[in-house]
Amino acid sequence: MNVRSSLYLLGCLFTIGLTSCVSAGKIEYLQTHTKEGQTVYLQAQVQEGLIRFQADDVLSITVNMKNGGNVVSDYNLPLMPSATTYEVGDGSIDQGLGRQTYLVSKDGYINFPTVGLIKVAGYTQQELEAYLWERVTTNGLKGNPIITVRLTNFRITVLGEVNRPGEYSINRDHITIMEAIALAGDLTLSGKRNDVKIIRSFPDGKTQIVTLDLSRADVVSSPYYYLHQGDQIYVIPNSARKRSADIGASTGLIINLVSVLLGVVNTVVILTRI
Template identity: 40%
Template sequence: MQKAKIILLILVTISITSCVSKKNITYFQNDAIEQAKVSNSYKTVFKPDDLLQITVSAVDFETVKPFNLPAVSFATTTDRAIGTPQQQTYLIDNEGNIDFPVIGKLKIGGLTRQETITLLKNKLDPDYVKNPTINIRIANYTITVLGDVRKPGTYTIPNERITILEAIGLAGDLNITGKRNTVKVFREIDGKKKQFDIDLRSNKIFTSPVYYLQQNDLVYVDPNKSSSQDAAFNRNTGLFVSIGSILVSLIAVLTR
């Protein structure tokens, strides 16, 4: 009877410790949505290391040719272009500048897309191109999701607009052991890394400054305590078995 009670107690303890509380895994369960603070507007701000594709169009096709230079490779033996020409890209340097054809150096780091388009139009019209149409796209717009998610990795975002929830969806959602209340977002602002903490259980996420991610943002999900302990135990299982075997052998020898 005593043995049965002990076994029952062990089973109950295991059941309690192994169950994950619903309040720790359910999204959007806390706080009301503050509609007045929810905004669907998002502006891309260009940063150093962004690789931009800039296309200039106009009615007079000849006038825009110098500003749409193709990027080509040349054979070392014949000095001829090889492969299919592609749109030239412009890398924003550490000081926020690009070197644009004819115009020269332009400082666009810290500017939004519309501010950059306005700057280029003012530089081109009317001296070089009349009434130009300018399109700008970030060629290397990526976000990274790491930690306790199903598919960690770096993802290219073609439309340059993604929320933290969409990023988590790309990564296959959090594992059941991922901590929903302390999801971290790391973002570079003015050359310095800044950390934001997000609680996926709260509706306040919709008014967070990192609800819309920016290029090169890093999302990290911590594993919960039990997951960390399990990982440590699994790594040391062989060691525990060896120690246990030695202790059993010593006890057997000493008790003869």
């Protein structure tokens, strides 16, 4: 094995050694100081985790009622061709129909059929369903209508030391940070469990950055354990990962310089023996 190959091998082994020195305590989630078999009860702030609608949200709202007929249709947006296509038996494409959606205005309103402008910002899904039920029944819709509200643009972004970074669409009205991490394929061994950032933007233009320690069990009691629409999660690399990145960028240069120096020394030695 020549000098260059030997130096390169030593550099690789050194880099691997730096990245592999991660203790088990630094990669475990939800750690407690209880004995094995003991149960820990923690109160999650579920109410804080409920999605509250805000400006630029896109809502799907439908009003249904048994034997409602044309009366109920007055309280729904018209059907439009769906973006989803389906293969049918004869090989043709049936595009299907779907309800239009409501875009919440900058001041938090939607224009609801027959009723008019309704402020929806600040409501949870259940609260808005109850409020709309009250508005449509007092507006003249008789019977017991069923109001269904869905947030259609609930997305989160996971970045940094995870196995599948990216943007994820959520098809329900709440998600925890642990569930978001699972969607992204879990943290890598180089991700800092005790320093996970949540970046949250607000309609007034303000942005908040919060740090969560996922290695502690009491993280479930944090008001940020449940995510909001548009949240970004950033997992910071640990110090070993940072060092390996620095070493990786300079290892080749160092090896080349050392090889050149050894070559010069070797040449000088040979010349002195002549």
